[in-house]
Amino acid sequence: MLKQPENDGLTHFHGFLHADRLLLASPAALADVLVHRSYDFEKPPWSRNFLRKFLGDGLLMTEGDEHRHQRKQIMPAFSFRHIKELYPVFWAESIELCEVVKRELWEQPDKVLDIGHFSTMVTLDIIGLAGLGRDISSLRNNNDVLIENYKGFVSRVTPPIPTMGHGALPSKLNERVKVTTGNLKRICGEFGANKKSRMKMESEEGKDILSIMIRSNNFSDDGLVDQLLTFLAAGYMTYSRIISTLRKFTTTSPDRKALSDPDFDVATLLESLPYPNAVCNEVLRLFPSIPVSARLASRDTTVCGHFIPKGTLLHVVPWATNRDPALWGSDSEKFVPERWIDGSGRCTMNGGADSNYSFLTFLHGPRNCIGERFARAEMRALVAAFVGEFKMRMADPEEKVRPGGRITSKPIDGIRLKLEPVA
Numbered sequence: 133m134l135k136q137p138e139n140d141g142l143t144h145f146h147g148f149l150h151a152d153r154l155l156l157a158s159p160a161a162l163a164d165v166l167v168h169r170s171y172d173f174e175k176p177p178w179s180r181n182f183l184r185k186f187l188g189d190g191l192l193m194t195e196g197d198e199h200r201h202q203r204k205q206i207m208p209a210f211s212f213r214h215i216k217e218l219y220p221v222f223w224a225e226s227i228e229l230c231e232v233v234k235r236e237l238w239e240q241p242d243k244v245l246d247i248g249h250f251s252t253m254v255t256l257d258i259i260g261l262a263g264l265g266r267d268i269s270s271l272r273n274n275n276d277v278l279i280e281n282y283k284g285f286v287s288r289v290t291p292p293i294p295t296m297g298h299g300a301l302p303s304k305l306n307e308r309v310k311v312t313t314g315n316l317k318r319i320c321g322e323f324g325a326n327k328k329s330r331m332k333m334e335s336e337e338g339k340d341i342l343s344i345m346i347r348s349n350n351f352s353d354d355g356l357v358d359q360l361l362t363f364l365a366a367g368y369m370t371y372s373r374i375i376s377t378l379r380k381f382t383t384t385s386p387d388r389k390a391l392s393d394p395d396f397d398v399a400t401l402l403e404s405l406p407y408p409n410a411v412c413n414e415v416l417r418l419f420p421s422i423p424v425s426a427r428l429a430s431r432d433t434t435v436c437g438h439f440i441p442k443g444t445l446l447h448v449v450p451w452a453t454n455r456d457p458a459l460w461g462s463d464s465e466k467f468v469p470e471r472w473i474d475g476s477g478r479c480t481m482n483g484g485a486d487s488n489y490s491f492l493t494f495l496h497g498p499r500n501c502i503g504e505r506f507a508r509a510e511m512r513a514l515v516a517a518f519v520g521e522f523k524m525r526m527a528d529p530e531e532k533v534r535p536g537g538r539i540t541s542k543p544i545d546g547i548r549l550k551l552e553p554v555a
């Protein structure tokens with residue numbers, strides 16, 4: 133925990149084999165590493181090499197000029213305007229989730245549901261439709277070949293947190309991962325190529341991220357496959373959690389009938405609700421999907437005026453910074469959505485913290501999460517639909533949900549809920 137940052141927020145410690153490491157705590161140190169000198173720091177090669185096996189050379193994996201170039205090409209697909217157009221997809225899939233859960237409860241009203249199972253499926257469906265323009269329908273038990281391979285791949289790969297470990301897999305597992313990754317690449321390649329030719333022939337006007345990238349004409353077929361794999365991983369693995377006990381919020385949940393009208397501006401409504409947005413922000417603050425991220429100095433550089441030799445390993449720890457009492461106050465570990473609402477009842481950007489760098493869930497700067505708007509819009513829709521439809525409580529009120537996980541954080545034993553449809 134970052135209780136006593138030293139040296140302008142740079143804390144020195146010894147890691148594996150007594151190696152020198154730095155922990156970044158202060159806003160000024162974070163600003164230097166994430167924004168001002170972002171390209172002096174890279175993802176450590178062992179984590180890049182490990183993830184590259186699965187993701188190819190997508191945005192997450194590239195560095196330096198290649199990253200700058202790719203990021204510029206991909207940015208427009210994640211612009212505010214495009215994400216706004218995707219809200220109806222997020223909303224429709226959120227309603228679908230509620231319908232599937234209601235059907236389960238109708239068959240067995242007392243049933244305890246592991247909500248992680250449903251959030252995994254709806255997340256895949258959303259990244260399928262909004263990311264790739266592909267109707268995966270895993271909520272409706274469709275056997276989509278891409279998803280079957282993808283699930284196999286995720287279940288086989290249980291790597292160490294990439295920023296910490298060295299990424300070696302036992303050779304048998306390595307072999308199987310190679311086969312699944314090969315399958316995935318082939319399926320993504322075929323899908324991308326088919327979509328490209330359909331778009332040429334039928335002037336298909338998809339609003340999904342992939343369509344926008346294809347229309348830009350900036351990507352080779354192989355380039356598209358790498359980005360596709362990255363979006364699947366980033367959109368899916370960061371998200372399998374999120375919906376929790378938000379009873380109070382139902383009182384401000386939107387009118388579902390109005391929202392199902394195709395002319396209704398879902399985006400503006402969902403973005404304007406203060407309490408639901410405050411709840412989403414507070415969940416993102418306390419439970420960042422990527423709890424720790426590492427950077428390696430790729431040249432001699434400085435942070436807050438301190439000399440940092442090439443090869444120094446630095447850690448950014450969203451889990452700790454987002455909960456730091458020095459930044460968030462004495463209730464920093466508590467779930468207090470109200471901290472995101474100002475005196476006039478509007479949702480604030482910073483949750484009462486003094487600096488942007490108090491909230492690191494999506495990081496900041498040129499290597500921040502390009503999917504932040506996508507992720508936030510998806511979450512708003514899911515939370516609004518779900519809490520508008522169900523009263524929730526923990527199946528065992530005494531149970532403590534234990535956070536854990538590897539690359540991304542999630543409740544280690546799932547979250548079992550008792551749900552009751554709102555009358």
Ligand code: HEM
Binds near residue numbers: 192371500
């Ligand atoms: C709650 C959901 C999400 C969280 C908390 C999250 C968080 C992050 C973080 C912390 C990074 C930086 C990783 C690092 O440099 O160490 C990142 C990068 C990235 N994210 Fe997300 N992400 C989320 C959802 C998404 C979604 C839905 C997409 C795409 C559809 C996405 C696409 C990406 C990509 C492409 C990068 C690499 C950006 C770059 O290096 O320039 N993310 N994300």
